[in-house]
Amino acid sequence: MxxxxxxxxxxxxxxxxxxxxxxxxxxxxxxxxxxxxxxxxxxxxxxxxxxxxxxxxxxxxxxxxxxxxxxxxxxxxxxxxxxxxxxxxxxxxxxxxxxxxxxxxxxxxxxxxxxxxxxxxxxxxxxxxxxxxxxxxxxxxxxxxxxxxxxxxxxxxxxxxxxxxxxxxxxxxxxxxxxxxxxxxxxxxPLTGTPVALVKPMTGGVSTVEAYRRFDESPIKAQPLEPMLEAMRSHDEQVIFDCVSNNLAPVARALCPEIGEIVDWMREQPDVRAVDVCGSGATVFAVCATQMAADKIGIAAMKEHGWWAQAARMExxxxxxxxx
Ligand SMILES: C[C@](O)(CO)[C@H](O)COP(=O)(O)OP(=O)(O)OC[C@H]1O[C@@H](n2ccc(N)nc2=O)[C@H](O)[C@@H]1O
Ligand SMILES: Nc1ncnc2c1ncn2[C@@H]1O[C@H](COP(=O)(O)OP(=O)(O)OP(=O)(O)O)[C@@H](O)[C@H]1O
Missing domain, CATH: 3.30.230.10 (Ribosomal Protein S5; domain 2)
Structure with a gap:
């Protein structure tokens, strides 16, 4: 340790x-x-x-x-x-x-x-x-x-x-x-008002304790932090969203394979600027170019896959x- x-x-x-x-x-x-x-x-x-x-x-x-x-x-x-x-x-x-x-x-x-x-x-x-x-x-x-x-x-x-x-x-x-x-x-x-679509499996979820425990079994190196901090300081949205990353995401996908399906599906949706897992999961977020895009993703996720979904904005x- x-x-x-x-x-x-x-x-x-x-x-x-x-x-x-x-x-x-x-x-x-x-x-x-x-x-x-x-x-x-x-x-x-x-x-x-x-x-x-x-x-x-x-x-x-x-x-x-x-x-x-x-x-x-x-x-x-x-x-x-x-x-x-x-x-x-x-x-x-x-x-x-x-x-x-x-x-x-x-x-x-x-x-x-x-x-x-x-x-x-x-x-x-x-x-x-x-x-x-x-x-x-x-x-x-x-x-x-x-x-x-x-x-x-x-x-x-x-x-x-x-x-x-x-x-x-x-x-x-x-x-x-x-x-x-x-x-x-x-x-x-703040990035106030930036549209986000949230999608997760309808049932189940990922326990934070379990996610960190699994991480220890096969740790993955974090992406560099500094480019994200620089982008946040200069409020360069494009770079911020290019720097979105989470090295607990592979663990969340392993614990709950439906998360992987959601990530892959979200990445194929139009007007999406970044997709990743929220913390230890099970929610996946997509930063969207418009609120309409976030709403459409939410509706399609519910109708076509039966996933829990909600459109939101950054506050x-x-x-x-x-x-x-
Ligand atoms: C995954 C995140 O949500 C990302 O923001 C957080 O790291 C988790 O924060 P949280 O839910 O407030 O976590 P806590 O309730 O404090 O911790 C639950 C458990 O997660 C693990 N844990 C949490 C945070 C951390 N930095 N290291 C850990 O290993 C520990 O096993 C801890 O017992
Ligand atoms: N105020 C609360 N609201 C919801 N769950 C709570 C609350 N207080 C304690 N809990 C317990 O916390 C568990 C969820 O904890 P866990 O950290 O895994 O979830 P989380 O919602 O992903 O949170 P986080 O994003 O902070 O990791 C619930 O199953 C419940 O037993």
Whole structure:
């Protein structure tokens, strides 16, 4: 086992402050908060060989949020409770939102007594970051209730303790993260509005744990990172989309051969600028030249193959809070 570091971003970087969704630490006036928790795609994912003491791989990733999202309603309560719609097939204590609330309580020495209702729209085991964005949204909501400044360095630590993807969702714009994929390195100008088609098998999915385990059995070298970072800095869309890559994709295809079929089919579709697997799968994304192209791919994927599909757009935001 190779020991790898976890990056050094536990201290907040003031350059990122304007992007924090809950940056005004004021208690809400209404009865509850509604929080929009967006999905993500990895425009670049490079997993490196070897794991740290916690069994995590060092990764470089460039992620952006999408306009498909879970919605989280959160209100003070006599105890902590988390429910989802549709109802989850696992206990509430395993929900990342529940874990995030408990971790917030421990970090700030308070009782995290909130009722949290999650309206699930982001499919699970899909590589779209559903559990992680729910956790980030919960953290931001509790910050607002408790008057905690989201730039407090304990917030990044709480986020990281729930999952590697959670810190990204505290910010939202396209970003490069390293370490476990939980250390913010650089934010980029958003690609807001860029059309994306999402397609995945109707049932099943890929477990993140299983994908990383399989990666260790036959590791594949990551594509060079620097060209992607340069393209993001110069906001050169053509080069950005030429640099789209994911070295977990072959593992996802091996674990779920239908993913390979979807990738091959998406690459044949008209007006497609890039196609790859989202994170550890099972969703495949196609960056499209027009929204019409993304819609057409979604419809054809459903009608001709019976796959789950949705057209979306890239977004610029992390959690968005509304007070009700
Ligand atoms: C595949 C990605 O979604 C790409 O953004 C992430 O790397 C996964 O992030 P995540 O779902 O938040 O992952 P976590 O819930 O923290 O980790 C689940 C499991 O995935 C593996 N894991 C995750 C992240 C990482 N850098 N190395 C790993 O090996 C570990 O076995 C870990 O126990
Ligand atoms: N808030 C949540 N929403 C959905 N699933 C959750 C949540 N909290 C915990 N889970 C559990 O997480 C599992 C999915 O985890 P996994 O990391 O494999 O999925 P994912 O949707 O691909 O996420 P990611 O893109 O972050 O890897 C679910 O099967 C469920 O047991």
């Amino acid at each position: 190779t020991a790898v570091g976890r990056g050094s971003s536990s201290a907040p970087n003031p350059a990122f402050d304007p992007y924090r969704a809950a940056a005004q630490p004021a208690a809400p006036q209404g009865n509850f908060m509604l929080i929009t928790a967006p999905a993500k795609i990895n425009l670049y994912l490079g997993v490196h060989e070897g794991t740290d003491d916690g069994g995590y791989h060092r990764v470089d990733t460039v992620m952006t949020t999408l306009d498909i999202s879970d919605t989280i309603a959160i209100a003070p309560s006599d105890r902590l409770m988390v429910k989802t719609v549709p109802e989850a097939d696992f206990p509430q204590e395993s929900n990342t939102a529940y874990k995030a609330a408990v971790a917030m309580g421990e970090a700030f020495g308070r009782e995290p007594n909130f009722a949290i209702l999650i309206d699930k729209h982001i499919p699970v085991r899909a590589g779209l970051g559903g559990p992680s964005t729910d956790a980030a949204a919960t953290i931001m909501g509790i910050c607002r209730y408790w008057g905690v400044d989201p730039r407090d360095e304990r917030i990044d630590a709480v986020a990281r303790s729930i999952g590697a993807d959670v810190p990204f969702f505290l910010y939202g714009p396209p970003a490069h993260l390293d370490g476990r994929g939980d250390s913010m390195r650089e934010l980029f100008r 610029k935001s992390g959690p968005i809070i509304a007070v009700g």
